[in-house]
Amino acid sequence: MTYKDQQLSEEKVFKDPVHRYIHVKDQVIWDLIGTPEFQRLRRIKQLGTSYVTFHGAEHSRFNHSLGVYEIVRRILSNFEGKPFWNQEERLLCLCAALLHDLGHGPFSHSFEKVFKLDHEAFTRAIILGNTHVHHILQRVEQNFPQKVADVINKTYEDKLVISLISSQIDADRMDYLQRDAYYTGVSYGHFDMERILRVMRPTEDQLVIKDTGMHAVEDYIMSRYQMYWQVYFHPVTRSAEVILSKILHRSKYLFENNYTFKLNPIHFLSFFTEQVQLEEYLNLDESVVLYYFQMWKEEEDPILSDLCNRFINRQLFKYIEFNPNQQMVAWQELYSLFQEVGIDPSYYLVVDSSSDLPYDFYRPGEEEERLPIHLLTKKNELRELSRLSDIVESISGKKRTDNKLYFPLDFLEALPSGSKAKKRIFEILR
Known part of the structure; x- marks a missing residue:
């Protein structure tokens, strides 16, 4: 028996609060889970700084x-023997599903923005580089690592395989909505996944849903919509992200200006110089980052010290609704007033914008083209979801944006009571 077909002598199961059990029978999958690169994901939070808002996250x-x-495994078990499904792609789908987030760094998106990184590029680098994951995949067949990387990169020739983990109704979204809802303690992310899996069908290019399951898909779309605005874009979470981002910017600035750190930031050096090697990337996880933040509270630089103290001890910035396009004059005045009272606005006056497009139909040629969800009718015809669902049609193609202005209220309240600048600042922020 080849390594590709090798099965464990006894099925392994992981107890899981969302799916109850996660089943592993393939030797390849079991070996991948045991690699250092995959185990590292235990030290990367799924929701970044959301734990400061939702203590269970x-x-x-x-x-x-x-x-x-697990979701992909269940989908594929339902696909066996169905038209358009090639059973030879089974292990490829399972590996791509398991490894799709392998390249995420500490605090994920905030970290990426500051250091100009791309977690998807690092996912491919781990899969194709000199890693334990790569060596396991290569044992399946010589070009198997490239196939897995192509699926995750959305360039694999079989579009049905890609749609399993990357589409507007995929295993990735179905898991994170339910999992994030469970751990944050909210009800928004729950939907009838069992029903969706039962009515999901393979076609030549993508997953489709029988039209009898339309209402379950509507529930899924609305769950996603609510989760983004109630959880993922929560203003308190964004306050923590703002501070995190400013800590990283400040430490990079100090390094570039030859500041002498009490604790030499050796784990950050390649990130500061934007010359990150794969091994260095894998060695930096959230436990390491938090250790530096804990130590940097004692730094002589007052800005770095204060920001780290705020992040570690949850002394977050306050916020107000603020549209920079309509309130630019107020923004410029605030910026000058902060400078006047000795508060650096580069770190303590921050506009943060969040936006989301909950569902979209096909818009060819546009950035981040989205393949729509199709319903399979009783006449065996494919109809785009928003054409049949009034609920989905009402939010299709509608991008919603939220702007907040973040600032340290405690610093402002500590200003001298007779200060004209202080009075004017509070007039603007009121």
Whole structure:
């Protein structure tokens, strides 16, 4: 028996609060889970700084990756023997599902923005580089690592395979909505996944849903909509992200200006110089980052010290609704007033914008083209979801944006009571 077909002598199961059990029978999958690169995901939180808002949100990318694998495993068990499904692609789909988030760094998106990184590029680098994951995949067949990387990169020739983990109704979204809802304690992310899996069908290019399951898909779309605005874009979470981002910017600035750190930031050096090697990337996880933040509270630089203290001890910035396009004059005046009272606005006056497009139909040629969800009618015809659903049609193609202005209220309140600048600042922020 080849390594590709090798099965465990006894099925392994992970107990899971979302799916109850995650089943592993393939030797390849079991070996991948045991690699250092995959185990590292235990030390990367799924929701970044959301734990400062929702105290239960301590779950990891490891949890989520196993969950996506399990959903794909269940989908494929339903696809056996159905038209358009090639059973030879089974192991490829399972591996891509398991490894799709492998390249996420500490605090994920905030970290990426500051250091100009791309977690998807690092996912491919881990899969194709000199890693334990790569060596396991290569044992399946010589070009198997490239196939897995192509699926995750959305360039694989079989579009049906890609749609399993990357589409507007995929295993990735179905897991993170339910998992994030469970750990944050909210009800928004729950939907009838069992029904969706039962009515999901393979076609030549993508997953489709029988029209009898339309209402379950509507529920899924609305769950996603609510989760983004009630959880993912929560203003308190964004306050923590703002501070996190400013800590990283400040430490990079100090390094570039030859500041002498009490604790030499050796784990950050390649990130500061934007010359990150794969091994250095894998060695930096959230436990390491938090250790530096804890130590940097004692730095002599007052800005770095204050920001780290705020992040570690949850002394977050306050916020107000603020549209920079309509309130630019007020923004410029605030910026000058902050400088006047000795508060650096580069770090303490921040506009943060969040936006989301909950569902979209096909818009060829546009950035991030989205393949729509199709319903399979009783006449065996494909109809785009928003054509049949009034609920989905009402939000299709509608991008919603939210702007907040973040600032340290405690610093402003500590200004001298007779200060004209202080009075004017509060007039603007009122």
